[in-house]
Amino acid sequence: MSAAILRHPALREWPADPRDRLPLTLWDAAAIAAAVGGTASGEFQVAGIEIDSRDVVNGDLFVALRGEAMDGHRFLDQAFANGATAALVDRPIDRPHVLVEDTARALQALAAAARGRTEARIIGVTGSVGKTGVKEAIFASLERASRGAAHGSTRSYNNHVGVPLSLARMPARSRFAIFEMGMNHAGEIADLTRQVRPHVAVVTTIAPAHIENLGSEASIADAKAEIFAGLEPGGCAVIPADSPHFERLAAAARAAGATIASFGKAPHADMRLLDAIPSVNGGSLVTCEFADGRLCYTVAEPGEHWVMNSLAVMAAVRAAGGDLAAAGLALAEMGGLKGRGARHGIDVPGGKAMLIDESYNANPASMRATLAQLGQTPSHRRIAVLGAMKELGDFAEGFHASLAEPLLAADVDYALLVGEEMHSLARELGKHRAAVLGKPFEWEHCRTADEAIGLLEDFGIVAGDAVLVKGSNSVGLGRLVDHFTRQD
Incomplete structure (x- = not known):
């Protein structure tokens, strides 16, 4: 390389990113052991984490969970045959591992360590309808904007096992991370949001799902609003402006010290629908208005419910500091999920x-x-x-x-x-x-x-x-x- 090229300002002053100091690998043995209070059998690095031996691929850490009817330790051979690098276990084995007293508690601890080390903007999503689709759309939007530096929970990993697993999988260099939180009883989301600690909390809609356990839509709204209790200071609550439970959700958000970004058709909506025209591909051409102006974009998924979902996505991306243009492109390219459209x-x-x-x-x-x-x-x-x-x-x-x-x-x-x-x-x-x-x-x-x-x-x-x-x-x-x- 010539001296002239080396003197070029763009090369001399390449911008530094604090994330460059963070590890490229997901976890190494020492970091896992320190996070979970366990003992590592030796040095190793892992690129992923799985709790189902059938899903293990090369480079994964297999967490051998024990449940009422099943013990993950029975599937260690299958996990290593599928390419596991190491396992998190509660008994010594003759393969690379980290030994702990309780693997479920260790997974929770690893999740807490992942949340503690990240500088990513965190988005939590819940709701009676549409939360998985909205979560996937937010992820697609932020992954595009960050050039692959977004992380999201997979499938419907939204419960007491799926959420900590999704957190533990979060790379240290993530710029954004999106987590889905579900429930069928009061108090469940409160526990999950304390683990996720989002900067932005999204409620898609309130409907009579799980009403058997909660008794009324108002109680469902209260259970979903638990997500605001985990918001980081200065966090934002994204809520449906057209919902009959809007004031209930808004009151819970304000009580948690959150700012509110509402979405919908209502005149008071912060991300307000102006127009939605069916497009030739079965989706919709959407025009919405917000404080900074107007935005027109295409939603590939058909149906009015996806028009409203797209407004929630835009409100969440804006609150997280993402790129609305990238979100529009992501919504135009999204296809239906297996089992969900x-x-x-x-x-x-x-x-x-x-x-x-x-x-x-x-x-x-x-x-x-x-x-x-x-x-x-x-x-x-x-x-x-x-x-x-x-x-x-x-x-x-x-x-x-x-x-x-x-x-x-x-x-x-x-x-x-x-x-x-x-x-x-x-x-x-x-x-x-x-x-x-x-x-x-x-x-x-x-x-x-x-x-x-x-x-x-x-x-x-x-x-x-x-x-x-x-x-x-x-x-x-x-x-x-x-x-x-x-x-x-």
């Missing part, structure tokens, strides 16, 4: 049909939203495979019966109802057997996903059909999705 083209007699996979979760609000979207989907015929909605308790019969109205409004040609709880919807639909605006309406009710597969095969999917599959995960409609997409 993924769309599959399947080979059927005469050509292709579309299967919409919403098989992972269901509650009254998300059922209505996805049925409305099905009704707007151009197709030869519309088919709805609806699984039971769980954890509704004494409210279950009424909520299932109330699906008749959005189902009929979606102009569905055939409905397949799966699960005992769907009996009340079947009874309600019996009143509408004749027709909707003169159009025949067929439906059948069965108990299991396997029965549903047979009934749907007998009915026959043909070219141009749109098939929506939605239900609570425990109903098992993912098997139905796999069955028909495997045929493709």
Whole structure:
């Protein structure tokens, strides 16, 4: 290299980044041992962390958790065969390891150490509907803006095991990190948010999910608002302006000392929807307004619910100091997640049909939203495979019966109802057997996903059909999705 090049100001004054001093590897043996108060068998470095031996890849630390029915130590051989570098264990083994008294507590300690060492801006996401999709969209936005320096929880790792696992996986050099927090009882999010300690806390929406355990939507709002209690000083609460529980959420945020960034259609919304026009690809062209101006962007995911989700994403990215232009590009490129809106083209007699996979979760609000979207989907015929909605308790019969109205409004040609709880919807639909605006309406009710597969095969999917599959995960409609997409 010539002296002239070395004298160039851009090379002499390359900007220093404090993160450059941080380790490139995720964890080494000494750091793990110090964090968890354990004893390392020797020197090693790990690039990832897993608790399921089937998911282990080369370079991972396998955490051998013990539960009521299963002991992870039984799967150590499989974990090392799959490429684990070391294991976190509560008994000595003849492979690289860190020995502790309790591996679950050690994982919590490793999570705390990861949170303590990071300088990243942390975003926490919760809500009754849409939290996984919003979390993924925020991650995609911030990863694009930071050129790969964002970290996010995977899948729906949002509980007392998934959150500390996601924290422990956070690289020291992360600039942003996004974590999902879920619950089905009061107090659970309070515990999770104390671990995450977000700078920005997002509540997507409040709906009667888990109402069996909480009793009312107001109590659900209170449980979701626990996320604000963990906010770092000066933190921001991102909340839905159109929610009937807006004031309740806002009061909880103010009590935690948070600033508020609301989103929605309401005139008082900080990230306010001005317009949403359906786009040719099935998504929407969105225009929103906020304090600094206006923004126009495309949302690839179809449906009004994704228009509202996008506003939450924009509000969160802005509050975290991210790039709104990068967020717009990320939203334009996002595809549906497995079990949460993924769309599959399947080979059927005469050509292709579309299967919409919403098989992972269901509650009254998300059922209505996805049925409305099905009704707007151009197709030869519309088919709805609806699984039971769980954890509704004494409210279950009424909520299932109330699906008749959005189902009929979606102009569905055939409905397949799966699960005992769907009996009340079947009874309600019996009143509408004749027709909707003169159009025949067929439906059948069965108990299991396997029965549903047979009934749907007998009915026959043909070219141009749109098939929506939605239900609570425990109903098992993912098997139905796999069955028909495997045929493709």
